[in-house]
Amino acid sequence: MAKVNVYVTLKPELLDAQGKVVKAALENLGYNGVQDARVGKFIEIVIADSGNIEKDVDEMCRKLLVNPNTEDYRFEIEKG
Amino acid sequence: MAKVNVYVTLKPELLDAQGKVVKAALENLGYNGVQDARVGKFIEIVIADSGNIEKDVDEMCRKLLVNPNTEDYRFEIEKG
Numbered sequence: 001m002a003k004v005n006v007y008v009t010l011k012p013e014l015l016d017a018q019g020k021v022v023k024a025a026l027e028n029l030g031y032n033g034v035q036d037a038r039v040g041k042f043i044e045i046v047i048a049d050s051g052n053i054e055k056d057v058d059e060m061c062r063k064l065l066v067n068p069n070t071e072d073y074r075f076e077i078e079k080g
Numbered sequence: 081m082a083k084v085n086v087y088v089t090l091k092p093e094l095l096d097a098q099g100k101v102v103k104a105a106l107e108n109l110g111y112n113g114v115q116d117a118r119v120g121k122f123i124e125i126v127i128a129d130s131g132n133i134e135k136d137v138d139e140m141c142r143k144l145l146v147n148p149n150t151e152d153y154r155f156e157i158e159k160g
Contacts (some may be wrong), residue, residue, distance in 0.1 A: 007122050022123065025144055031136060034127030035081065040094065042087050042122035043102065049114030056111060064105055 002049050004057050006075040008066050009040035040071075053077055082129050084137050086155040088146050090121035120151075133157055 010016045019038040026034045038042055050056060057075055066073045090096045099118040106114045123145055130136060135157050146153045 009122065009124070009141060019123075022125075023126040023143070026125075026140055029140070029143055031127070033130055033136075034125060035128065035134070036124075036126040038124045040124070042089065042120040043099075044089070044116075044118045045102075045106075046117075047111070048113055048115065058114075060109070060111060062098040063109055065102070077140055 001080065002047055002053050003078045003080070004045040004047060004053070005078075006043040006045065006057070006061060006065060006073060007040060008043065008061075008071050008073045011040060011070055011072055014070055028048055041065075049079060053079075082127055082133055082160060083160065084125040084127060084155055084156045085158070086123040086125065086137070086141060086145060087120060087152060088123065088141075088151050088153045089154055090118060094150055101123070114124055121145075129159060133159075 016038045019036070022039060023034050023037040026037065044074050047053060054077065057077065061075065062068060096118045102119060103114050103117040106117065127133060134157065137157065141153050141155065142148060
């Protein structure tokens with residue numbers, strides 16, 4: 001069994017509207033030191049250890065979890 | 081300047097509808113080893129180094145970024 005953490009972020013060159021809202025809201029709360037905020041997804045998957053997890057997870061990202069036109073991704077696999 | 085990564089996850093005792101959809105979609109794609117999938121948020125914040133970042137970020141989470149009734153959170157601070 002392995003636990004996989006996938007981090008999906010909007011490509012840096014794209015405007016992150018949700019991040020802008022978070023930044024503005026933090027400023028309204030008095031946190032004036034905030035330079036930037038960006039909001040992405042964090043996906044946790046528990047998967048049977050196939051011996052091929054790295055390739056499988058990369059495929060899952062490209063086929064389902066990530067929009068390759070607008071998003072970047074990285075993942076960590078914790079075997080155990 | 082510091083970079084803060086905030087990970088927001090649904091509390092484990094709550095049903096994660098979005099995670100269930102991801103799990104079902106992965107199974108439909110032929111990944112039968114998937115035991116569980118949960119979808120959370122990943123928020124990146126760049127903030128001026130106030131000397132008090134840990135406390136500030138914890139407050140930002142509790143006041144804005146996290147719903148403490150339904151969500152857990154953790155964060156990492158990369159000073160640089």
